[in-house]
Amino acid sequence: MKLWDKARDRSVLRGVGHGSEAALWTLYERHSRLIAVRLSRRGASPSEIEDVLQETFLAAWRGADRYRGDGAVAAWLWGIAQRQYALLIRRTIRDEQLPAPPTVDRDPEADWIDHIDAEQFLTRLDPHLRQTVDAVAIHGMSVSEAATHLGIPEGTVKSRMHRVRQLINEEST
Secondary structure, three states, X not given: OOOOOHXXXXXXXXXXXXXXXXXXHHHHHHHHHHHHHXXXXXXXXXXHHHHHHHHHXXXXXXXXXXXXXXXXXXXXXXXXXXXXXXXXXXXXXXXXXXXXXXXXXXXXHHXXXXXXXXHHHHHHOOHHHHHHHHHHHHOOOOHHHHHHHHOOOHHHHHHHHHHHHHHHHHHHO
């Protein structure tokens, strides 16, 4: 059997649509490694990859009957994984309890502000970082697509996304 046997993938996906757990496992075995590699190339950590894979195949389980058959099952799954990763990044930014930035002349009346939200975090980012987050995390572009869209090298996209994750981690500690 070929690695990318499209007819076999469609058959397996039909089985998933009919509620076959064995078919879901087969689909996972056939596609999870490539999805994991692609997520890793986008900068996802091992735990993020695990979460995205779980959510991707859960979504495939729930939505197998909505697969129209227009393209390869692998592409359909990758589209789901990209959306799940974008959702994970948004939740991470939103859910992080980021402390307010320290200020010298802080208004004592503003002491009720203990944490900031993701929107405030994004507005404080350097415009280049913000553009990159918008392209990759919000619009779900691949590193290559974001690089083309922004007119920068792929390595720059990766390093900017890495920097954003560092900033989130720094502010959450």
